[in-house]
Amino acid sequence: MTQEWWREAVVYQVYVRSFADGDGDGVGDLPGMRSRLPYLADLGVDAVWLTPFYSSPMADGGYDVADYRSVDPLFGTLHDAAGLIHDAHELGLRVIVDIVPNHTSDQHEWFRAGLRDHYVFRQGKGARGELPPNDWQSVFGGPAWRRVADGSWYLHLFAPEQPDLNWENPAVRTEFLDILRFWLDLGVDGFRVDVAHGMVKAEGLPDAGRENQSELLSDAPLPYFDQDGVHDIYREWRRVLDAYPGDRMAVAEAWAPTPERTANYARPDELHQAFNFHFLRADWAADAMRPVIDAMLSTGVPPTWVLSNHDVQRHVTRYGGGETGLRRARAAALLMLALPGSAYVYQGEELGLPEVLDLPESALRDPVWERSGHTDRGRDGCRVPIPWTSTGPSLGFGAGPGWLPQPEAWAKLSAAEQHGSPESMLSLYRKVLRLRRVLPFGEFSWLDLPEGLLGFRRGEFHCVVNFGPSGARLAEPGEVLVASSYHGLEGGEVLLPPDTALWWA
Numbered sequence: 442m443t444q445e446w447w448r449e450a451v452v453y454q455v456y457v458r459s460f461a462d463g464d465g466d467g468v469g470d471l472p473g474m475r476s477r478l479p480y481l482a483d484l485g486v487d488a489v490w491l492t493p494f495y496s497s498p499m500a501d502g503g504y505d506v507a508d509y510r511s512v513d514p515l516f517g518t519l520h521d522a523a524g525l526i527h528d529a530h531e532l533g534l535r536v537i538v539d540i541v542p543n544h545t546s547d548q549h550e551w552f553r554a555g556l557r558d559h560y561v562f563r564q565g566k567g568a569r570g571e572l573p574p575n576d577w578q579s580v581f582g583g584p585a586w587r588r589v590a591d592g593s594w595y596l597h598l599f600a601p602e603q604p605d606l607n608w609e610n611p612a613v614r615t616e617f618l619d620i621l622r623f624w625l626d627l628g629v630d631g632f633r634v635d636v637a638h639g640m641v642k643a644e645g646l647p648d649a650g651r652e653n654q655s656e657l658l659s660d661a662p663l664p665y666f667d668q669d670g671v672h673d674i675y676r677e678w679r680r681v682l683d684a685y686p687g688d689r690m691a692v693a694e695a696w697a698p699t700p701e702r703t704a705n706y707a708r709p710d711e712l713h714q715a716f717n718f719h720f721l722r723a724d725w726a727a728d729a730m731r732p733v734i735d736a737m738l739s740t741g742v743p744p745t746w747v748l749s750n751h752d753v754q755r756h757v758t759r760y761g762g763g764e765t766g767l768r769r770a771r772a773a774a775l776l777m778l779a780l781p782g783s784a785y786v787y788q789g790e791e792l793g794l795p796e797v798l799d800l801p802e803s804a805l806r807d808p809v810w811e812r813s814g815h816t817d818r819g820r821d822g823c824r825v826p827i828p829w830t831s832t833g834p835s836l837g838f839g840a841g842p843g844w845l846p847q848p849e850a851w852a853k854l855s856a857a858e859q860h861g862s863p864e865s866m867l868s869l870y871r872k873v874l875r876l877r878r879v880l881p882f883g884e885f886s887w888l889d890l891p892e893g894l895l896g897f898r899r900g901e902f903h904c905v906v907n908f909g910p911s912g913a914r915l916a917e918p919g920e921v922l923v924a925s926s927y928h929g930l931e932g933g934e935v936l937l938p939p940d941t942a943l944w945w946a
């Protein structure tokens with residue numbers, strides 16, 4: 442049997458609202474996305490992951506789902522979804538969809554019908570139940586409980602419009618197995634499981650016991666995340682996935698405290714992969730990157746690598762911004778795409794887009810902005826619509842202005858501008874993704890290199906990154922396949938400038 446496709450796949454994340462707007466209403470949609478499939482096939486990725494496009498009041502950009510089996514009119518129709526899956530498959534691209542099982546929208550029929558057993562309702566504390574049932578904090582800020590008319594409280598780990606489901610209720614479990622089947626029947630190749638570490642809460646809902654609960658990768662356990670019982674759910678899900686032909690898969694969005702705890706989600710009888718957020722969080726330094734890579738590889742589960750997504754500051758900016766950030770992002774691409782396992786590329790990362798830090802406050806749509814009492818600007822800065830061309834009201838995103846304004850400087854970063862330029866970020870990604878498909882990768886081992894350098898080999902293939910502040914010399918390494926920035930050759934040595942990565946074989 443050939444190897445399962447997802448093990449080495451490069452998956453491109455499409456944040457549907459911001460990718461391509463087919464009908465000119467300012468919001469990206471499925472027909473727009475469908476029209477850009479040839480771009481993705483040409484880029485050289487293996488699969489696409491689509492963020493939620495289901496019926497939703499959009500309190501959290503679609504992560505508040507009102508109906509898991511329908512497409513929101515803003516994004517198109519079920520027919521568009523089926524057409525997109527069909528076209529993607531024709532182009533050799535797999536399709537992964539998002540599934541949001543921790544919570545529904547407060548407009549979901551269960552919540553509207555007042556089905557309390559489907560959610561987490563409790564009586565409050567205090568003489569008249571006027572205090573929340575415990576000290577849990579919402580990830581978006583403030584208490585995780587909201588009081589309703591009869592005086593009881595319901596749990597919402599995210600926005601109040603996103604009530605947490607009660608996974609102790611068998612009706613909830615059965616419904617989600619059925620939702621999985623619905624999309625599998627429509628032809629999807631897999632699922633990205635939203636807040637995969639959240640569904641099961643500690644017995645009795647005990648206090649977290651500390652005020653600051655916002656660090657998602659904290660070592661201190663929280664009674665509402667990463668509870669052991671959640672794994673029973675995935676064992677059920679896996680049986681559903683395995684009953685379908687064609688290597689269907691699921692990847693966990695699990696913010697577990699350690700790489701080992703994260704690895705628990707990717708098991709032969711559970712989900713297939715889990716995002717490696719420790720890699721995403723690592724600073725731009727050899728001694729920060731190496732331990733997280735080691736930790737991932739030593740867990741023994743199929744490795745994954747991710748640098749950016751729709752929830753975090755884009756890594757060009759995280760790594761220092763400006764020319765430095767871009768240079769580092771180029772080197773990071775070579776690092777990530779050389780490591781064994783699969784990689785997740787966030788839309789616009791292949792264009793070197795930075796975080797947009799100066800969006801006008803009136804334009805902000807992320808609930809984090811409201812919920813944090815206007816102290817945290819939230820995640821809109823990484824969700825600005827993609828620039829496809831250098832002109833037009835939204836740089837080719839759609840026929841009219843996009844739902845968030847794009848910086849003027851993005852005209853130069855557009856896909857069309859970069860396409861013909863051999864030195865562009867887009868050309869680098871295209872080149873590297875092509876090489877990755879044909880290189881005969883062998884067994885992984887670290888190279889013994891001076892401080893500031895990080896390097897490894899996979900058989901004859903080598904990757905070295907210079908994280909240090911000064912240039913480094915490497916003994917003539919054989920055939921240079923690609924470098925992330927200019928490198929020199931001198932007297933049988935390669936000169937590797939700071940913040941540069943090199944592949945050779």
Ligand code: TEU
Nearest residue numbers: 501504580599635636657696751752809
């Ligand atoms: O995110 C889960 C999560 O805990 C974080 O990524 C969080 O959104 C962020 O740190 C807050 O600043 C998932 C989705 O990826 C995210 O877009 C949704 O908002 C969230 O779940 C709720 O569904």
